[in-house]
Amino acid sequence: MAKYAKCPRCYRTELSHWNIDHYAIPPAIRLKLSLGATPYRCEHCRCNFASFKPCHERFSWRKLRERAIKPLPPGSAARLAAEEQADSVAAGQS
Numbered sequence: 001m002a003k004y005a006k007c008p009r010c011y012r013t014e015l016s017h018w019n020i021d022h023y024a025i026p027p028a029i030r031l032k033l034s035l036g037a038t039p040y041r042c043e044h045c046r047c048n049f050a051s052f053k054p055c056h057e058r059f060s061w062r063k064l065r066e067r068a069i070k071p072l073p074p075g076s077a078a079r080l081a082a083e084e085q086a087d088s089v090a091a092g093q094s
Contacts (some may be wrong), residue, residue, distance in 0.1 A: 004056035007042035008049055013056040015040040018048050 006013050018041040020033065029050045033039060037050040 002053065005038070005040055005051035005053040006056075007040075007045060007047050009047045010042060010045045012042055012044055014043070015055050016043055017041065023048060 004013055005015060007015065018039050020039060025033070029039075029048075032050040032052070035052075037052050038055070039048065039050050040055065041048050
């Protein structure tokens with residue numbers, strides 16, 4: 001049995017909360033919420049659900065942006081390819 005809440009569709013544990021007032025809630029989820037469950041939302045597959053288990057990881061757009069902006073290590077093949085592509089574009093425009 002899992003210790004933390006996870007998305008019922010994609011099984012991710014990075015979850016956020018959703019507001020009950022803004023969604024049409026199915027009866028099963030409404031029952032869970034009335035019994036004290038927490039409303040969770042998976043930002044990856046956009047699934048709203050309720051669970052009695054605690055959240056393991058809070059989803060943060062900041063963490064997602066930091067992963068995307070993370071610079072490539074010097075000397076990596078991807079960085080060298082990006083630099084060569086930038087050089088060829090600059091040479092073609094001159």
